[in-house]
């Protein structure tokens with residue numbers, strides 16, 4: 001609570017690249033600048049923020065900073081085309097004010113909704129389908145893009161998936177990690193790419209760490225990539241040095 005007041009939560013950005021390795025967007029990843037523990041990873045405080053309800057406040061702060069970053073990029077001819085992906089937690093998404101909160105962040109900052117992408121996870125999509133689709137459609141009507149994060153690790157059924165107004169699937173990094181060692185993972189990656197193709201969704205491979213993985217993914221038809229091979233998440237200033245697709 002104290003850290004929220006003291007604005008100790010900051011966003012790092014991880015580049016997303018195309019097959020030529022050129023910058024097409026970034027994902028915002030929150031970090032906690034803890035007074036004694038240093039930079040704390042979201043994996044260790046997001047679950048706590050969720051269970052305590054603080055995620056609502058934190059989530060709004062994250063959306064606001066992300067939108068401000070989009071506005072800063074819009075001033076730069078090299079960066080104005082970039083999309084920015086923001087992770088949304090289940091509790092935040094299911095809050096009745098969520099759509100209004102996103103719209104407020106966009107309106108107050110002046111950010112272009114078409115550059116904003118919200119990342120949802122499969123587990124948060126299991127509740128009340130009609131309500132879910134209506135909420136997603138409202139966001140889409142504003143021009144916001146929607147991605148399904150960590151795809152393949154949850155329980156979404158395919159008949160369900162085709163009803164959701166999504167734009168993108170993100171292949172979970174666990175499949176990418178053992179892509180070259182485990183034929184079953186390669187088969188899963190191929191299947192997700194084919195599924196994306198058939199449903200008209202773009203597909204991003206997450207957790208690409210080696211050139212060999214990058215090449216194998218390209219051969220399978222993947223066109224969007226994110227991972228340590230290209231860059232680790234870092235402050236916004238680090239992104240400005242990237243060659244971007246014009």
Ligand code: C2E
Pocket residue numbers: 014028029030041042043046062086087088089119149150173206207208209226227228229233
């Ligand atoms: P995620 O959304 O799936 O984000 C990708 C995670 O993988 C990030 O960890 C990123 O640093 C890491 N990563 C990226 N490339 C590689 C790679 O090549 N190899 C490996 N081993 N890891 C890679 P991070 O930043 O620790 O975030 C962990 C999770 O915390 C995120 O997973 C997301 O679910 C959650 N999270 C992060 N920021 C936010 C946020 O602002 N709001 C919410 N609700 N959740 C967030």
Ligand code: MG
Pocket residue numbers: 027087119149
């Ligand atoms: Mg994500």
Ligand code: MG
Pocket residue numbers: 149150170172173206
């Ligand atoms: Mg992920």
